[in-house]
Amino acid sequence: MFGLTRARKTAVVAATAAAAATALLNAPTAEAASSRIVGGTTTTTTAYPFMMQITDASQKQFCGGTLVSATKVVTAAHCLAGESAGSVRVVGGRTYLDGTNGTVAKVSDIWVHPDYTDVTEGNDVAVLTLSTSMPYTPASYVGSSDTGVYAAGTTARIIGWGTTSSGGSSSNQLRTATVPTVSNSSCASSYGSDFIPSDMVCAGHTSGGVDTCQGDSGGPLIIGGVLAGITSWGEGCAQAGYPGIYTRLTTFSDEVTEQVES
Template sequence: MFGLTRARRTAAAVAFGAAAAALPTAPSAVAAPRPVVGGTPTTTAEYPFVMQITDATGGQFCGGTLVAPTKVVTAAHCVVGETTGNVRVVGGRTHLSGTDGTVGEVSRIWFDPGYTDAVNGGDVAVLTLAKPMPYATAAYVSPTGTGVYAPGMTGRVLGWGTTGKNGGSSDQLRMAMVPVVSDPECRDSYGSDFVASDMVCAGYPSGGVDTCQGDSGGPLLIGGVLAGITSWGNGCAEAGQPGVYTRLASFSSLVTEQVLT
């Protein structure tokens, strides 16, 4: 989360060398960012459904979740304006600097037709891959699975985003635990920008743990299912400014339509 745009996508054209870090610059960002902040290193062996979204040259700019062998759920703001020829999905690669895993080409990009920007909701997209990924998939929340959003429920967030203020992206996948925040508390933080029907907040009142730039599109897992998509926020890991995630239950039927086509 950062700046006035508040979306958590990283600029795509970032090359990794042996010790290089991804640049934390987002389109139209006006303030310095911070990745999963306060998280711990993990692996794609532990979370095989977590995908990197990259440009054609391999520069990672978002995350995603494999929900079927050829279907990846991510954030709309990650792919609006992109073409299939310029987007790749990388699975089974724990380190951004690695060469292992599977690189998949994208044959179709779908995003919620009502999407205009992350703050106005509908921040959900589905990428269709040209070939199946050989990794375990994640179950996603059903339209009636709203119980996972109960305040205090523990969520897991994952990504390769920046890990501190003015810092670079993490070369290794990271995971953090964050509690779900009640809708009234989230509205206190974000006012009318928070749309409860489309969004859910997660984070600690004191901050310190959060998703950040480069984590956009990655998963918020609650109760063992994909319940949210990293979307936006003010700053990263700041007190009183929880992360905002797409409330996937509200878009589950639309996602299922894409998964079945």
């Protein structure tokens, strides 16, 4: 263990703000990917129409999500654990956090994986059901048999509004970057028993420099044009020798499909 880890979630939800602030002050460097992309470039929701902001009721973004059907969004369990449907909104088609365009949808149901307890224990996946449809092109996602997508060295794309440095400020504009997937053995050498290969996949450069960070939690890891992972956690952001950790979506694909089709 690396002590108390933090998922890469931006703590802005009113109901948990005080507790989150205390955690942010006291937590060590392991963080959830709630910051903006480190080492990336600016992009738009036109380029990535499936990219959703997950916000509180006042539309303050705290996580990302991926639209996989008109009314379903895949995100991280640690983003929604303890939240109620009434306290969450999903915003699509809005490139800038301070924008007013796009579509805002209320949430009618939150499914958090029933075995989720902590990011380092795996099962970091959730599905939101929207009260109204999103008029944007959804992303396809991996099936349970598509395990070959994670071959070490495969190029993966990360997207989000998270911080551009560990503990820094969130990016107002959507950002993106590419990182290579990392072998299970290499990731285990970095994270020890906190890395669960059945539930997690690592992506990042050995030298660091490019990564998801606080505020990017719940956003997509895109491989071969499809959703293959969910931004989950990591030791700091973009640190050499500590790649980002993402939910291995093939493991949970069938459960996600049950929620998407329900």
